Amino acid sequence: MAIQAHFKPRPSDILLLTSPKSGTTWLKALSFATLHRHSFSLSDHPFLTNTPHQCVPFLERFFSHRTIPNLNVLPSPTIFATHLPFSLLPQRALRCRIVFLWRDPKDTFVSLCHFLDRWMGSSAEHTSTTQGLDLSKAFQMFSQGTSAFGPFWDHVLGYWTESLRSPEMVLFFRYEEMIEDAVSHLRRLAQFMGCPFSMEEERDGVVDDIVQLCSFDNLREVEVNKDNKGSFEEKRPPASSFFRKGKVGDWVNYLSMEMAEKLDAITKEKLHGSGLTFESSSVVP
Numbered sequence: 001m002a003i004q005a006h007f008k009p010r011p012s013d014i015l016l017l018t019s020p021k022s023g024t025t026w027l028k029a030l031s032f033a034t035l036h037r038h039s040f041s042l043s044d045h046p047f048l049t050n051t052p053h054q055c056v057p058f059l060e061r062f063f064s065h066r067t068i069p070n071l072n073v074l075p076s077p078t079i080f081a082t083h084l085p086f087s088l089l090p091q092r093a094l095r096c097r098i099v100f101l102w103r104d105p106k107d108t109f110v111s112l113c114h115f116l117d118r119w120m121g122s123s124a125e126h127t128s129t130t131q132g133l134d135l136s137k138a139f140q141m142f143s144q145g146t147s148a149f150g151p152f153w154d155h156v157l158g159y160w161t162e163s164l165r166s167p168e169m170v171l172f173f174r175y176e177e178m179i180e181d182a183v184s185h186l187r188r189l190a191q192f193m194g195c196p197f198s199m200e201e202e203r204d205g206v207v208d209d210i211v212q213l214c215s216f217d218n219l220r221e222v223e224v225n226k227d228n229k230g231s232f233e234e235k236r237p238p239a240s241s242f243f244r245k246g247k248v249g250d251w252v253n254y255l256s257m258e259m260a261e262k263l264d265a266i267t268k269e270k271l272h273g274s275g276l277t278f279e280s281s282s283v284v285p
């Protein structure tokens, strides 16, 4: 409600939109590093001492206090991020550019279970047969649409429809395609944010440098991202919980075939007629 009443982005601002566990951390890193590439060198980069979530905080955090923040004092453009579904996003937010990222719901779900399990203090790795989060119950809820920020498929379809209506204002990415070709996605992202890479930057390897800087393997090894402190009570997940495997198709290690087929069937049914096609992710070595 606070976001709806008081979030007034400027047209220059960028809004990153994701369902939880769709690759938000990566998108935050790529967009921040790209937008601010002229301000920092790789050897003295904010990512050496700050997590991507500290560099690009969630809107939900800005508005979680009693006092309403004055976001106009922030530099222009500022990158914001949120998990809000389209139906709850204030109309005003559509005046700024939106980057939407989605991921195979099977991997999203598995990632979410691990994250919650970890954050709530259970073991980092679990299967449906070990203790920790009840995977089959969580699966039932997820497939019925009981998720934080609303049903997964409504989330995707809300922004997909808006991207068809206003392609110049909504950039639509999928995690698996970014993993396959991060470089060309980064070029599109930079163009969309209004800071395309110049010929000199291309020649000097700046695009590859940013992809490398923001890669899972690189960020996971940075000390600040290895931090295990955090608590559920304080609503502060450990930084390390945002970096688990970063793989496509990891669902195969946790979901039964029946579960996978069920989620695929729901996805196909929900997306039917929308123009958005879905191919199940399979393991990338």
Ligand SMILES: Nc1ncnc2c1ncn2[C@@H]1O[C@H](COP(=O)(O)OS(=O)(=O)O)[C@@H](OP(=O)(O)O)[C@H]1O
Residues within 6 Å of the ligand: 018, 019, 020, 021, 022, 023, 024, 025, 026, 029, 107, 110, 111, 112, 114, 214, 215, 216, 217, 219, 242, 243, 244, 245, 246, 247, 250
């Ligand atoms: N740099 C980079 N590259 C590729 N993948 C990455 C990266 N950083 C995080 N991850 C993986 O993204 C998953 C976490 O999702 P989110 O970042 O969306 O989480 S959150 O919504 O912000 O809480 C989680 O996926 P899983 O490994 O499948 O659990 C992270 O490992």
